Amino acid sequence: MAPLEPYEKVQIDTDFLDEDEDVHGQVSCEKCHGGNPESNDYKTAHEGVVRDPTYPDPSKACGECHAMDDEGGHPGITGKNKTNPHVTLAPFKNKIYLRADSDPCVRDKIEDAMGTNCSACHSSCGQCHVSRPESVGGGFIDGHLFQKTPPVETNCTSCHGSRVGQEFHGENEGIPADVHHTEHEMACKACHTGDEMHGSGMSKEPFDRYEVANRAKCEDCHKMAGSEKTEADKQGKDLVHPDHAIHQGKVSCQVCHSMPYKNCYSCHVGKNELGAPYFETAPSKMDFKIGLRSKTTEDRPEKYVTVRHVPVSPGLFDFYVKDALTNMDKAPTWKFATPHNIQLKTPQNETCLACHGNNKLFLTKNDAESWEVKANEDVFVPLKPAPSVRHNWLEQPELHLKKVDCLICHNPALQSPIKDCQQCHAVDSILLTTAEKTPEYSLTNWSFTNKELVEKGNYVVGSNRIPALDVIGILLVLLTLVGCLIHGGLRFISRRRK
C-alpha cells in the first residue's frame, strides 16, 4: 500500500459535497469534528478539532442517524460498537490478561505497555469507512467520501496483512493464493459481512474472536450434496467427495484444504530513547500443523483443526515489567486458526495416507518450547501407530495399504469398516464396479476372471483366476492320483505273482 503525502491525507474531494454522491457531505464539518470554521488561520481553526469523532464512542457523530435497532432486534451503531472487537480489541486483551500475573501493579504496567505498543491497532467507524486506520498512518480513503464497504488494500489488509493478506493474495513464496481470490475474485466482504465486522447480535463482548456472531463459515456456501439450499448457497460448489461425509464434524475444512501458513514467535515490546514504541519478533516460519480443539462447540464441533503459533512469549513486556506473564499455561500458544490460502488439492489431501500416519503434520510436544508445553497440552495430538501397524491383522498390510483404496473398506455409507476378507477375495468381489458374467471353465479359456481388477494392476486372490489353469490344475491332480493308483495296483499285482 503506497503511503499518502500529508496533504493527500486530508484533501476532501468536491464530490463529497454533492448530495447525490455522499449524503454525509450535507452535515457541517464542525458538527462532527469541532474546531472553528470561522477562522482563516489554520492553527485557530483547528483548535479543539477531533480527528476521528467516531472513536472511541461514535454515538454522537454517527448515532444520530445510525443508532436505531434493526427489525431483527440487533443493536444499531452505538450498541454494536460496545461489542465490536475491531474497536475494543477485547479478544486480544482477554488472552493477554489470562496469562498475566494477578498483581494489580503488574497489571497496571501491562495496561501501560499495551496502551503504548498494542492498542493503537484498533479501528473505528471512521477508520474503516472514511480513512485508513491510524495505525497505518491514516489519510482519507477517497477524499472523505464514505465507503459502504472498506477497500481491501487500504483498510482490511493494512492491518490483517502479514498473515491473512499475504496468504490470501499468494505473497508467501511457493504458496499459491487462495482459490477464492484467484478463481472467483472474491474480496473479504464476500465472506465477512458487515454484521460480523460490527460484532452485531452479541449481547456481551466476545471472549474470543471466533465467538463473534455472524462470522464467516465455509458451509454458508458449500453444502453437502442434496442438502437444502437457499439462492445464496448455490454460489458455492456442493461437497460431493465422499471424504466430506467421513470427516464432517470431526475435521475443520482448513485441515484438508489449506496450505502452509505463517507462524509468529517471540514478540517483545519496548520504547526507544525518544519514547517511540518498538517491537521485536523472531523470524516467522511457514508451517502447517493440525492440533486438537479442546473446547468444541455446537457451532464448531470439529476436534482436529489447523493451529497457528501466536507471537506471545513470557518476556513480551520485560521492558515495562519483569515476569508480567506468569500464567503462560492458561492459554495455548498454538491457537485455532483459519488460514486464508485455501486450495482444492493440497499435499495433505492428495491421498488418505498423505495425512493419516503422516506424523509431521500433527502438533506434538516436539513442536513446543519447554515453557509452552503445559499451555498446549490440550492442543497436542496423541500420535497413533502407523497405518501398517494398525492394519497388521491383514495379510500383507503394506500391500493392502498400497493397492486398496481406503474408502473400499472405510465406506462412509457403513457404520464400521469392512473386516471380512471374503468381501474382496471372492468371485463377486466388492472391488468390482462392473458385474461380469462368470466365464466358463474350459481348457480354451485363458483369460482372467474379473479382468477389471487385473487391468487396474491388482491381483486379488480368490477373485482373479484363469479358468484354463484351474482345469489343468484339477486334471494334473486327478492324473497324479490315477498314476498313483495304477502304480500301486501294478506293484500289488507284481508282488502277489512273486
Place this chain on the structure above:
Amino acid sequence: MRNVLKPLVIFGAVFIFILSYSATVVSAEESGCVSCHTSMKKLLQITRDIEASKPKVEKPTESKGEG
C-alpha cells in the same frame, strides 16, 4: 369571517418568522473548512508548514520482524 381569518394570518406570520430565523442545517460546503480542505495548493502549503514546525520523530529503528 374576519374572526376566523385573523388567527390564521397571525399563525402564518409567526410560522414564517420562526422558520426564517430557525437554525438550519449547515452543509459541509458552506463550512469554512472546505475552502482549504478542497484546495491542493493551500493544503500543500499548510501541511509543509506543519511538517516543518513539528519535531522530527523518526520511526523507531529498533523494530524488527513482522507485526
